[in-house]
Amino acid sequence: TDTHTNTYIEDYDDKQVVTEIMARCFIPTVITNISWEIFHFIGHEIRITEAMDCYGAVVWPSALVLCYFLETNAKQYNMVDKNVIEIGAGTGLVSIVASLLGAHVTATDLPELLGNLQYNISRNTKMKSKHLPQVKELSWGVALDTSFPRSSNNFDYVLAADVVYAHPFLEELLITFDHLCKETTIILWAMKFRLEKENKFVDRFKELFDLEEISSFPSLNIKLYKAVKKSQRRI
Numbered sequence: 166t167d168t169h170t171n172t173y174i175e176d177y178d179d180k181q182v183v184t185e186i187m188a189r190c191f192i193p194t195v196i197t198n199i200s201w202e203i204f205h206f207i208g209h210e211i212r213i214t215e216a217m218d219c220y221g222a223v224v225w226p227s228a229l230v231l232c233y234f235l236e237t238n239a240k241q242y243n244m245v246d247k248n249v250i251e252i253g254a255g256t257g258l259v260s261i262v263a264s265l266l267g268a269h270v271t272a273t274d275l276p277e278l279l280g281n282l283q284y285n286i287s288r289n290t291k292m293k294s295k296h297l298p299q300v301k302e303l304s305w306g307v308a309l310d311t312s313f314p315r316s317s318n319n320f321d322y323v324l325a326a327d328v329v330y331a332h333p334f335l336e337e338l339l340i341t342f343d344h345l346c347k348e349t350t351i352i353l354w355a356m357k358f359r360l361e362k363e364n365k366f367v368d369r370f371k372e373l374f375d376l377e378e379i380s381s382f383p384s385l386n387i388k389l390y391k392a393v394k395k396s397q398r399r400i
Contacts, residue, residue, distance in 0.1 A: 183384050186233045190224070204229075204258060206236050207265040211289045213256045214281060224256050227327035227355040230387050232262040234353070234380060242353070244268040245295070247321040250345060252303060252338075253328040254278075257285040263324060264294040273303035306337025309344045318345055325354040329366050339366075343373055343394070352392040357385065 191203040200215040202224060213224055235242065245267035251260045252273055260272035264286070274282055283300045290298055303312065323345050328338060342352065352374065356363060370376060373395060380389035 179382055179384050182233075183382055186229050186382075187226075189229060189233065204232070206232050206262045209265055209289070209293065211258065211261055211265075213258055213285050213289075215256055224258050225327045225357070226385050227357050227387050228255070228258050230380075230382060230385070230389060231259050231324065231326045231353065231355040234355070234389055235259075235262055235266060239266055242322075242351075244322070248319055249322045249324060250320050251324040251326075252305070252341060252345070253325060254282055254300075255326075257282045257289075257300075259324050259326055260298055261286055261289045263322075264290045264296065264298045267295045268322075269296045270298035272298055272300050275304055276302050303341070305334050305341040309341065313345060315344065318347065320345055320347070320350050323350060323352045323354075325352065327355065327357055329356055329363050330359065335366050335369070339369060339373065342370070346374075346394050348394055348396070350393065352390070354390045354392065355387060356390065357387045359386070 189205045191205070202213050202215065204211040204213060204224075215224065235244065244263050247268045248271075249260075249263050249268040250271045250273060251263070254260050254272040254274045255278065257272055260270050264270045272282055272286055279300055279302060286298050286300060301312065323342065325342075329335065346352065356367075358364070367376070370392070374392040375395055376390055376392045378388055379391045382388070
């Protein structure tokens, strides 16, 4: 009975929090030729323009979960003046929220997404953020030493939302995580589980990183992880 009760409480908590998270998004009823949504975080109205022609230019629920986590855990995961990079930034919502929380943010994605990403970030952080975010190209596993040399990587946090889905670049994604992290870098990563591919990636990821599940949203099939590089074991 106790287990049943606990499960019920967890499900109830999950649904309450998910309702709260989803309430942060306002989808306009007026149809226009440009798709956009409004989000409410950190006391700001964040207006995001989406591009419907590719995966990376739509706001997925994992991004909302990560934004909600950053806002509601701002004391424990203090972003003020921290160096933060987001991989697979897409429309830029997570990077915008981190920036509004006071971080030095670098938002990265594929070259074809940078125009929309820069537009969203500029319009939502100008005159509002302590530090103006940077937008940079980052194709996973490609020219990492040139674009982000290890010697100058000094990131406190790597943020990622829904970077594992039906694409063939999982090994490159893992290499990118590894490349960007120092011993002290914390990865905060929200992931929707859709296929067996996600579980396989998590197993592979655990070979290089200590992974801790810090939140779970069963009704969305999303988990939120914290990860740090495994300490170099001396033989």
